[in-house]
Amino acid sequence: MALDPDLAAFIVDVEARRGRPVWEVSIPEARAQMRALRVDSVRPEDVVQVGAVTDSAVAGLPARLYRPAEADGPVPTVVYFHGGGWFRGDLDTHDQVVRRLVRDTGAVFVSIDYRLAPEHPWPAAAEDAVRVVSWVGDRLAELGGSEVLAVAGDSAGGNLAAIATQALRERVHAQLLVYPATDLLGPHASYDEFATGYLLTAEMTDYISSLYFSGEAPAPEDARHSPLYGDLAGLPPTVVATAEYDVLRDEGEAYAAALSAAGVHVDAVRHPGMIHGFLDQGHVSPAAAAATSDVNRRFARLLASIS
Structure with missing residues (x-):
């Protein structure tokens, strides 16, 4: 499908x-760029209403x-990890x-x-x-109230959600991974196919890796940074959503395939015409809003099936 015109x-x-x-x-300027795009542009009347925020x-x-x-x-409790490289x-x-996820799933x-x-x-972030997730899992009764603990995240946050789920597979009941980074050091065709022109570029991912791995040198196939290489057997049911025009597309889909091969129930969907970050692009693209609603519905359905 062609790139969504909006x-x-x-x-x-x-x-x-x-x-x-x-x-x-500078790092502060880069962070300010993201806030300008995602925070400063939100009008008060557009804030999604939920029950309470603390x-x-x-x-x-x-x-x-x-x-x-x-x-x-009682409702499930979901730990969310944000993206941002x-x-x-x-x-x-x-x-x-x-807020959209809370509204659409009814979970805490x-x-x-x-x-x-x-x-x-x-x-550090993986730790x-x-x-x-362990801390939240010890307090389900006072948070959502039900015994269901789930994790979710997008991009870098999807990476962290997957890592936490592998480490705590006996405690986590479901996970939502949206355009997740699952293989930080491995080559994937989508990096060449969408290297430029779609906001998240191959050059940007190289820069991100240089920052993230600026301390301890990682082993190439360490599941603490690349969950694709972890033990996937016995992991909880998972929703994996990818975007057609995204450098991370292939590694996200590789993770979905590997989970399925390991016997994990996977609801995998590639959203046509979408780019990385579509979860927060519904205000400029009705198609992105529809894709976001689809992701949230899939996760709501998964949570309902285990509640």
Whole structure:
């Protein structure tokens, strides 16, 4: 399918306003670029309404707790990890993404502000993810109330969600991975196919890796950074959503295929015409809004099946 025309126009607009790419600006400027795109552009009347939102702390990290507007009895609790290449993104940049998920699934969500590179290079974020999911799992009765613990994340956050699920497979009941990074050091055809022109470029992913791995040198097939190489047997049912025009497409789909081969129930979907980041592009593209709703419906269906 052709690239969604609304997203094509969005790409042109973002590139024009961004100016220099992230690898040519300071880390604070790069983070400010993302906030300008995802936070400053949100009008008060467009904020998705949920039952309650509370800023708190989870396992020593900043967190935001979202409760659905209505709940008939106990509901699942979902830990959410934001994207941003492990070096930017925060509770605010993904506030709307999580609000939509809360509205569409009826679950309690705990969004986490994990440590970022380069101040805290790998494996800091991965360690945070495991620690946070364990902490939340010990407190389900006071959070969502049901015994269902799930994880979710997009992009770098999808990577962390997958890592935490592998580490805590006996405790996690479901996971949602949206255009996840699953093989950080391996070659995939989509990196060549969509290397430029779709916001997340191959050059940007190389820069991201240089920041994330600026501390300890990683082994090529370490599941603590590339969950594709982990033990996948016995993992919980999973929704994996990818975007057609995305450098991360093939590794996300490879992870879905590997999960399925390991006997895991997988609901995998490639969204045609979409680019990386479509979860937060519905305000410029009705097709992206529809794709986001589809992702949320699939996860809602999965949670309902195990509740």
